[in-house]
Amino acid sequence: MQTVTIPFIKGDGVGPEVTSAMQQVLDAAVAKAYSDKKIDWLEVPAGGSAFEKYGSYMPDQTVEAFKKYGIGIKGPLMTPVGGGIRSLNVYLRQTLDLFVCLRPVRWFKGVESPVKHPENVDMVIFRENTEDIYAGIEWESGSPEAQKFCRFLQDEMGVSKVRFPETSAFGVKPVSKEGSERLIRAAIKYALDHNRPSVTLVHKGNIMKFTEGGFKKWGYELAEREFGDALASGRLVIKDCICDAFLQNALLKPEDYSVVATLNLNGDYISDQLAAQVGGIGIAPGANINYATGRAIFEATHGIAPDIAGKDIVNPCSNILSGVMMLEHLGWNEAADLIYAALEKSFSEGFATADLARFMPNGKSLSTTEFTKHLISIL
Ligand code: NAD
Numbered sequence: 001m002q003t004v005t006i007p008f009i010k011g012d013g014v015g016p017e018v019t020s021a022m023q024q025v026l027d028a029a030v031a032k033a034y035s036d037k038k039i040d041w042l043e044v045p046a047g048g049s050a051f052e053k054y055g056s057y058m059p060d061q062t063v064e065a066f067k068k069y070g071i072g073i074k075g076p077l078m079t080p081v082g083g084g085i086r087s088l089n090v091y092l093r094q095t096l097d098l099f100v101c102l103r104p105v106r107w108f109k110g111v112e113s114p115v116k117h118p119e120n121v122d123m124v125i126f127r128e129n130t131e132d133i134y135a136g137i138e139w140e141s142g143s144p145e146a147q148k149f150c151r152f153l154q155d156e157m158g159v160s161k162v163r164f165p166e167t168s169a170f171g172v173k174p175v176s177k178e179g180s181e182r183l184i185r186a187a188i189k190y191a192l193d194h195n196r197p198s199v200t201l202v203h204k205g206n207i208m209k210f211t212e213g214g215f216k217k218w219g220y221e222l223a224e225r226e227f228g229d230a231l232a233s234g235r236l237v238i239k240d241c242i243c244d245a246f247l248q249n250a251l252l253k254p255e256d257y258s259v260v261a262t263l264n265l266n267g268d269y270i271s272d273q274l275a276a277q278v279g280g281i282g283i284a285p286g287a288n289i290n291y292a293t294g295r296a297i298f299e300a301t302h303g304i305a306p307d308i309a310g311k312d313i314v315n316p317c318s319n320i321l322s323g324v325m326m327l328e329h330l331g332w333n334e335a336a337d338l339i340y341a342a343l344e345k346s347f348s349e350g351f352a353t354a355d356l357a358r359f360m361p362n363g364k365s366l367s368t369t370e371f372t373k374h375l376i377s378i379l
Contacts, residue, residue: 001037001038002037003037003038003040004037004038004071006041006073007043007062007065008042008073009045009046009047009072009073009074009075009077010043010049011047011074011075011076011300012047012048012049012075012076012078012304013078013303013305013306013309014075014076014304014305014308014309015047015075016075017310017314017368018076018314018316018368019319020372021316021319021368021372022319022320022323023039024372025316025320025375025379026039026323026327028376028379029335029336029338029379030327030332030335032335033338034335037335044062044066045062046058046062046074046077046088057077057080057088058091058092063096066092066096066295066297067295070293070294070296071326072296072297072298073319073322073326074092074298074299075300075319076299076303077089078304089299090134092297096288096290096295097290097293098129098288098289098296099129099130099186099290100129100187100287101125101126101287101288102125102127102287102288103271103274103284103285103286104123104125105122105123105274105278106122106278107121107122107278108283108343108347109344109347109348110349110350111279111347111360112279113279115251117254118277118278118279120254121250121274121278123250123254123259123260124190124194124196124258124260125260125267125274126184126259126262127262127271128179128183128264130179131174131175131263131264132173132175132211132264132265133171134264134268137172138169138170138172139170142167146168150168150170173208174211175212175263180218181222184201184223185222185291186291187259188236188238189291190259191236192227192230192236196258197236197258198237198239198259199223199237199258199259199260200240200246200261201215201216201220201238201239201261202240202241202242202246202260202261202262203215203240203262204244204266205217205242215263219238220240223238243262246260247269247270247273250273251273254274254277279356281302281318282315282318282353282356283315283321283356284321285301285318285319285320285321285324285325286298286299286301286322287299287322287329298323298325298326298329299319299322300319301322312368312369313355313367314353315355315356316372317343320339321343324336338379342378343375346371346374346378347360349362351366352366353365353366353368353371
């Protein structure tokens with residue numbers, strides 16, 4: 001029997017409900033697909049419940065478990081109030097250097113969408129996770145640090161473009177060659193491994209010439225240098241698109257895009273728009289991965305949804321599909337495919353949680369528990 005230990009964080013709010021659903025569905029699919037494979041779930045503490053028990057929102061043992069097993073899955077976590085860690089998710093990504101935020105976006109037949117042809121959306125977003133304006137280097141308006149930084153810009157860098165120096169807040173946008181290259185390399189390898197036709201570098205380099213423009217330039221150079229054969233043979237096309245145009249094109253002609261590589265802030269906006277195009281954040285999965293060390297944490301992309309926690313109505317699909325990504329990461333594709341097929345069947349027959357079912361012409365609302373059981377019965 002091949003047993004893989006998966007550390008998991010239940011999460012706060014709706015976290016325990018979506019985690020339980022995900023575990024039941026994954027266990028059922030693995031049991032159906034293989035007689036010799038099994039997941040050994042190892043709960044690790046984080047978030048509000050961990051704070052109550054251990055006095056820490058992210059105890060060291062949790063980070064150590066992710067390091068030891070190299071893989072894990074988490075439900076959504078609350079944002080700690082007052083000092084310490086700003087965001088538990090960002091902390092995990094930075095501590096484990098999970099530099100890719102991977103978001104596959106596809107449509108499931110039967111799910112209502114605000115666009116006419118959601119079936120044309122089939123993209124995989126590689127969002128850089130550790131740099132950009134999200135690095136958290138910023139100073140509040142009026143603070144001594146902001147004023148010092150402003151003086152440095154004016155006196156030492158000859159900057160005269162700060163329009164209102166007295167009241168400006170400042171943020172720094174670091175974008176490195178290494179950081180861009182490792183993200184774009186991972187995206188290109190993924191495209192080649194999964195027979196995807198193109199990688200689009202999405203950037204705002206027309207305005208931010210050295211940061212976003214650097215990302216684009218380094219991306220093309222890397223593609224030519226490391227993947228020249230694949231480009232020359234026509235196996236893969238590398239192209240680029242300015243971010244605002246991309247957001248429009250993704251609505252008008254999503255079929256033009258397959259794998260997308262982009263910086264942190266652009267990736268944040270793009271992921272949510274695309275998720276909305278295929279049915280919303282309730283069914284959008286995600287993962288944070290370091291393709292060099294192989295470490296990966298899979299996660300639901302929605303928050304802790306305190307308004308519906310404990311009511312047995314949360315849609316568990318984001319977490320289930322994150323689990324499916326984890327199965328694919330393990331190479332357990334047969335089990336993953338079974339879950340995709342079960343979701344497709346359930347949605348096409350109108351069986352879903354209320355957030356999706358209420359928009360379906362033939363929708364039949366199920367509670368979280370009923371929907372989970374329904375998926376398992378299909379499996
Ligand atoms: P949210 O995603 O928790 O909720 C937004 C709205 O969407 C709510 O009305 C909620 O009921 C609904 N919703 C979310 N997920 C749903 C699901 N699976 N099924 C049905 N409905 C769903 O976002 P928010 O309100 O901005 O954030 C609440 C808290 O969650 C904050 O503390 C925030 O910091 C945290 N958060 C955590 C993560 C994470 O851990 N990955 C991500 C986002 C927000």
